[in-house]
Amino acid sequence: xxxxxxxxxxxxxxxxxxxxxxxxxxxxxxxxxxxxxxxxxxxxxxxxxxxxxxxxxxxxxxxxxxxxxxxxxxxxxxxxxxxxxxxxxxxxxxxxxxxxxxxxxxxxxxxxxxxxxxxxxxxxxxxxxxxxxxxxxxxxxxxxxxxxxxxxxxxxxxxxxxxxxxxxxxxxxxxxxxxxxxxxxxxxxxxxxxxxxxxxxxxxxxxxxxxxxxxxxxxxxxxxxxxxxxxxxxxxxxxxxxxxxxxxxxxxxxxxxxxxxxxxxxxxxxxxxxxxxxxxxxxxxxxxxxxxxxxxxxxxxxxxxxxxxxxxxxxxxxxxxxxxxxxxxxxxxxxxxxxxxxxxxxxxxxxxxxxxxxxxxxxxxxxxxxxxxxxxxxxxxxxxxxxxxxxxxxxxxxxxxxxxxxxxxxxxxxxxxxxxxxxxxxxxxxxxxxxxxxx
Ligand SMILES: [Zn+2]
Numbered sequence: 152x153x154x155x156x157x158x159x160x161x162x163x164x165x166x167x168x169x170x171x172x173x174x175x176x177x178x179x180x181x182x183x184x185x186x187x188x189x190x191x192x193x194x195x196x197x198x199x200x201x202x203x204x205x206x207x208x209x210x211x212x213x214x215x216x217x218x219x220x221x222x223x224x225x226x227x228x229x230x231x232x233x234x235x236x237x238x239x240x241x242x243x244x245x246x247x248x249x250x251x252x253x254x255x256x257x258x259x260x261x262x263x264x265x266x267x268x269x270x271x272x273x274x275x276x277x278x279x280x281x282x283x284x285x286x287x288x289x290x291x292x293x294x295x296x297x298x299x300x301x302x303x304x305x306x307x308x309x310x311x312x313x314x315x316x317x318x319x320x321x322x323x324x325x326x327x328x329x330x331x332x333x334x335x336x337x338x339x340x341x342x343x344x345x346x347x348x349x350x351x352x353x354x355x356x357x358x359x360x361x362x363x364x365x366x367x368x369x370x371x372x373x374x375x376x377x378x379x380x381x382x383x384x385x386x387x388x389x390x391x392x393x394x395x396x397x398x399x400x401x402x403x404x405x406x407x408x409x410x411x412x413x414x415x416x417x418x419x420x421x422x423x424x425x426x427x428x429x430x431x432x433x434x435x436x437x438x439x440x441x442x443x444x445x446x447x448x449x450x451x452x453x454x455x456x457x458x459x460x461x462x463x464x465x466x467x468x469x470x471x472x473x474x475x476x477x478x479x480x481x482x483x484x485x486x487x488x489x490x491x492x493x494x495x496x497x498x499x500x501x502x503x504x505x506x507x508x509x510x511x512x513x514x515x516x517x518x519x520x521x522x523x524x525x526x527x528x529x530x531x532x533x534x535x536x537x538x539x540x541x542x543x544x545x546x547x548x549x550x551x552x553x554x555x556x557x558x559x560x561x562x563x564x565x566x567x568x569x570x571x572x573x574x575x576x577x578x579x580x581x582x583x584x585x586x587x588x589x590x
């Protein structure tokens with residue numbers, strides 16, 4: 152589609168998401184890939200109005216494109232650890248991700264961050280989107296998650312170690328920590344991700360405080376931010392002490408750590424969506440003890456994160472899309488629904504967690520996305536509804552009337568291929584029962 156250089160979006164119920172202001176008759180002027188002007192319709196400067204292509208928003212809500220700071224573009228809606236870590240050739244994962252990226256964009260997510268996956272895929276998808284080879288949200292990407300044998304990057308049986316297809320990079324010494332960081336930075340990551348705790352752990356961390364300090368000092372020396380998967384109490388406490396820039400999950404954070412997080416203004420990316428989706432869809436598919444563990448974690452997370460938010464901690468809403476429980480394009484806004492329903496956050500505040508706050512927390516685009524402000528990328532949505540009064544409307548696809556990314560209209564009529572599994576994507580189970588001899 153040919154794109155006019157100047158676009159005037161008029162007759163808008165405008166949410167810039169810089170704050171909680173609603174402008175009833177608002178306008179946005181787009182020049183190239185940037186926002187040139189934002190404000191009341193009546194005040195659009197005459198010089199900007201002349202010659203612009205006018206898009207009438209019909210009185211609908213115009214807001215910034217959504218920012219999902221937590222989705223894994225390479226995971227392919229995995230249903231098992233074997234599938235995630237072992238099956239599916241790397242090339243196929245990358246091709247699959249190019250289609251999944253479009254699903255994410257069509258949900259109104261114009262910027263995202265992939266905090267970890269198998270070597271080289273998220274950065275390649277990011278780069279292909281950047282130059283227009285494929286359609287997707289603008290992306291920031293981490294690479295493999297640095298892990299010890301106690302972190303989520305190493306959950307396969309010991310003899311397998313870290314398979315080349317794994318999202319984990321096992322480090323066995325301080326030298327290996329330094330080496331993996333340098334390898335990741337060489338591969339062009341925007342952020343270095345650490346697996347700070349393991350599956351099912353509520354207490355201890357995967358790394359010592361001393362090792363975490365080594366990680367942050369080397370990553371920061373190379374001018375990258377650090378993110379840590381930290382569910383257990385000790386892993387969060389140590390991550391804060393070591394100076395991590397992003398805390399992911401933080402479900403079992405203790406009160407003293409929560410105070411430091413508030414003081415130091417470290418954003419938390421909770422991803423309660425995955426827990427809630429497991430509890431909703433898991434019964435019948437999952438063992439009861441696993442579901443019980445998830446329920447305990449969710450209860451703790453609601454308590455801990457609710458208090459943290461009321462104490463001034465910035466919560467950033469990411470969906471953890473990429474698992475079978477969180478297919479691409481479907482669950483991106485559920486996290487802000489949970490902020491409202493479980494934490495008691497007002498709708499407009501929750502909306503800011505997926506616009507302004509997510510935009511300023513995300514690496515690479517810190518000051519260029521998340522709000523409608525002059526100079527930022529012209530990423531905007533037209534919504535039939537008032538997401539500032541009810542965030543649930545963002546999850547209803549038929550209410551998403553227009554998506555603009557970088558000044559270009561996204562074609563909403565395009566059909567994305569239906570997801571059909573290749574035989575090698577799933578763990579190969581021979582049978583689900585025993586064939587007993589009848590005698
Ligand atoms: Zn994740």
